Amino acid sequence: MSTTTSTMAPHKPDTTRTPRVQQSTFSAEQLISAIPGAVRKLNPRQMWRNPVMFIVEVGAAFTTVLAVAEPFLGGPASSGGSTVPGSFTWGIAVWLWLTVLFANLAESVAEGRGKAQAESLRKTRTSTMAHKVTGYSFTGDPAATTTPVQESSSAELQLGDVVVVTAGDLIPGDGDIIWGIASVDESAITGESAPVVRESGGDRSAVTGGTRVLSDRIVVKITSKPGETFVDRMIGLVEGASRQKTPNEIALNILLASLTIIFVIVTLTLNPIASYSAATVSLPVLVALLVCLIPTTIGALLSAIGIAGMDRLVQHNVLAMSGRAVEAAGDVTTLLLDKTGTITYGNRRASEFVCVDGVSADELIRTAALSSLADPTPEGKSVVDLAGVKGIHVGEFAVGDIIPFTAQTRMSGLDQPDGIQIRKGAGSAVIAWIEENGRVASSVLADLDEHVERIAKSGGTPLVVAVKSATGEGRILGVVHLKDIVKEGLKERFAEMRAMGIRTVMITGDNPLTAKAIAAEAGVDDYLAEATPEDKLALIRREQQGGNLVAMTGDGTNDAPALAQADVGVAMNTGTSAAKEAGNMVDLDSDPSKLIDIVRIGKQLLITRGALTTFSIANDIAKYFAIIPAMFMGVFPGLAVLNIMGLNSPSSAVLSAIIFNAVVIVFLIPLALRGVKYRPLSASKILSRNLLVYGVGGVIAPFIGIKLIDLVVGLIPGF
């Protein structure tokens, strides 16, 4: 939130924005172009980072060696009393390699999507010529018109350098405008073609390297080190290079690792124990058992899920500075929403004229409209518009001295040439103005209070209108009712939030009465009225002490402490560099209502991980029913009862399980990239649904899949 109000027309998002990346999830082309990357990732040094898949790779290499050596050792060893066909070991080896490859493919595809974005960003980073001002002095020559300018490569710019950028130039680096005003084309970063205005001072002084100045001339102080610019960071993020594992991802990795260790122990101890029953299992079958049991499905897709989650944010034009922030977004329990722009349309409109007793509607409307003629704000314009609707036209131009609104007087108005003064503004200010020349009748005051109270209670802003004649005799005419228009559909969205366990708090500079009424109309859970940045910071601290995780948006420099304190701080791209520095996300569209999407994406990321973990572990049940009877049926024919799928032969059962294990990864890549469907429901309902789909589904699906694969494998001679 910003306390300085900009007079510039607000930057309008969603007008001509071209989506950065097509929303399509997954295509054959993407798959093919990802293959080289997937093969490169087979390098054990890279695989080591993913212990589950590393074990599969070791198993694949080991089985390949066995397959090569077998012909010299007298053919494949029988396993658990069953003979195996000659091609069995090769079959296992090939499918194990494919399993690893499919896992790498998932990661490659996810990264590939980021690479395309990174490519377009890199183009903006190409070295440009900067006009560096040597010996800049803000007091002596703020516009740097006489100070010498030196040509320098943008790559050599250091923190604190000052450059001059004129129309048509690319801005050489991230910085703050210290002098001048310019329209800037930021489409390279935001994808929006409409230019935005940047000016020195205030909250719109930040410029990004690689964007182009379209008009005017500005002096910019560089605020980033070479190689650490906004664009550099963006490239790192979308490419996944600077992706760090998030706490939940680490915890999940630990759980998966421990499950893997259990299954390694199960496998290693199996043959010594089986040897007592003379039912030892051949090494390829043992490797197959291990690979089927360890959670390869989630192991293969885990990193793709993380990359895709960041990518989804980028598609929403939000840049998260860390994966941790995305995850925290899913955990948010308190959402601080700025009233203006998020809950309401930003500008209040006149909705009615209310006269005090003894004043004609005509006079009030005419006076109010006259005083608003010079008022360039949307509020002022709406007064004139409403007057027009009521049939009163006052012309186009104000005649007389325009008295602008200031925070001190809290009034604006017009001093007409005939000496008549018109004022409209906050009730107390206007009354004080009148009373400079004598008291106002108490009956008028009572009447006025009644109207003001009513309007304020309904959430509107009462604007008291008064005139003073040339002799100084003042009269109060009435009140203009300015109304905040609450965006449609918000009530439902906030109800959804409540169902998800998220409390919404509206932040506004309005008085408590107005705030309360708008809060009720919008359906938020709570509000903070007459909020200063300090109040906001205090509120965040209070919420956090109660164990809540807080998300907020902000753009001004004075929002920076609150943005830094919040667990999820989304800075608007139009905001200052201080705000962008303090937040852990930047919304390129500068749309505060994006916060709700960010929460959804955070949750979706976690759910996708949970769903695939559940699915992966549930799969093991069916795999056991395929492999266990296959392993020991030769020695204990009774175990055939466990072959409930009626698989063709022990060899085909084992191979089918391995094939299923590999193929399921490919089938789940789209899900991993797209994320599972998320509906805003209570935790209880979401759990029931996901347990049913991924838990029960995960138990049943492999029974069907393995059986179908076995029907095909059974056709191979020997199986």
Place this chain on the structure above:
Amino acid sequence: MDVFFAVLQVATLALILTLLYRPLGDYMARIYTSSKDLKAERGFYRVIGVDSRVEQTWQSYLRGVLAFSVVGLLFVYLLQRIQAVLPYSLGLPAVPEGLSFNTAASFVANTNWQSYSPDVTMGYTVQIAGLAVQNFVSAAVGIAIAIALVRGFTRRESTTIGNFWVDLTRGILRLLLPLSMVGAVVLLVGGVIQNFNGFTEITTLSGGLQNLPGGPVASQEVIKNLGTNGGGFFNANASHPFENPNAWTSLFQNVLMLMIPFSLPRTFGRMVGNHKQGYAILAVMGTIFVASLTFLTLFELNGAGTAPELAGGAMEGKEQRFGIFASTLFGSTSTLTSTGAVNSMHDSYTSLGGMMPMLNMMLGEVAPGGVGSGLYGMLVLAIIAVFVGGLLVGRTPEYLGKKIGPKEIKLASLYILVTPTIVLLGTALSFAIPAVRADVESTSIWNPGIHGLSEVLYAFTSAANNNGSAFAGLTANTPWFNTALGVAMLLGRFIPIVLVLALAGSLAAQDKVPATAGTLPTHRPQFVGLLIGVTIIITALTYFPVLALGPLAEGLQ
């Protein structure tokens, strides 16, 4: 088989446990949260130099547990080694080194595996001063650990988790001793003996001579069950008429085994301030218990073969005075708690029936498990279930307001890793080391083949999970088994304790997150189902292959 009688027994048991749930659970919560010390306690604290009002960090608490247990281990070991010179030793010699170690480890670890025949190995002094004392204190240690973990959930940003010495003392003085006194009287009334008579020579009906052992049995028997210890006074354990004379003493012993483990969820619910959380844990324990009992009973009723069909069920290894149902009930209770007492021979169960006690232990002794250890084992599984469930609802998982992050998951994962590793490695090593295998095959296994394999698997499962029951066909008093099982019992008891206390410390240090509609509710049937699923799937996936080589291979022939 009288179905009516079976249902009546279970109904009686359920009724008694239900009546005990609230008062006993609340009483236990009061014991461990009260700020007042009894006079006797104050005196004791002065002697050992403990300030009862000073709480300990988890590390300090753990040091207390380990130091106390090491001293106990050495004491029981030495007592056996000098038995020859001790009074009331019935003239028995010193216990050999290996067996002394195994027994000391076994009783300190609340396992009470017995590689020996007690009637002819341990004199009264060792039984009372060594073994019976450990029956009390090892049980009290277990409850203390569980309470420390529960405190972890209740505290906010705290560095301490209670005082071990206070928890230990109160557990013994306020809980186990009073209950044991009442229980012993009931057993005496039921016909359990209590004397210092040594051996009595009698002439049997057929004219032969028989030495009948006597001893302070009732006082041992009650804490053996109440503390889920299980080490019998006699070799035949609770199938011996002097330990367990009739059907109703058998039922009463079931009550003794189950009352504390099944009431601890109430204590948990009371301490965390939400009884529904306690009911959820109770529901998980109860459901698994009933399901397991049902399967075992069905397997035994449908025993195949001529003899079982004539007898109306598999009666081998069961006492006529108990019948099938009282035997399967006792067997289930004893292996689902970490007691390990037997009133029938599990080795003689049908092949699939014999798998059930094994599976019960493989679950990790959590339904309801040993005193204390059952609750903390179940809470660790709940943490795993909450983690998976939490991810599924899209929030950083939290249980009772505590975030389940990398550290908690690391500790919980290691916990579930410990016992399977010990069981599988121990069993595998018994067959993988050639010299050991030769010894195991020639000396220990009396039933070669699949059943012999099951016996070894059972032994390690029992030891690592601190149960202590045996598949009786195995001679375990050999250097290999005494050592390996002794080590398995110690590791299976104390590694989890280290992890649980670390977990308690980590949870206590956290602030609490308020519950919202977005929080996974952990008191609903949905979560109960999830937790049951997690418990069973983890067990099934780990042990399916070895079970397929043992009881399944035997049962599906």
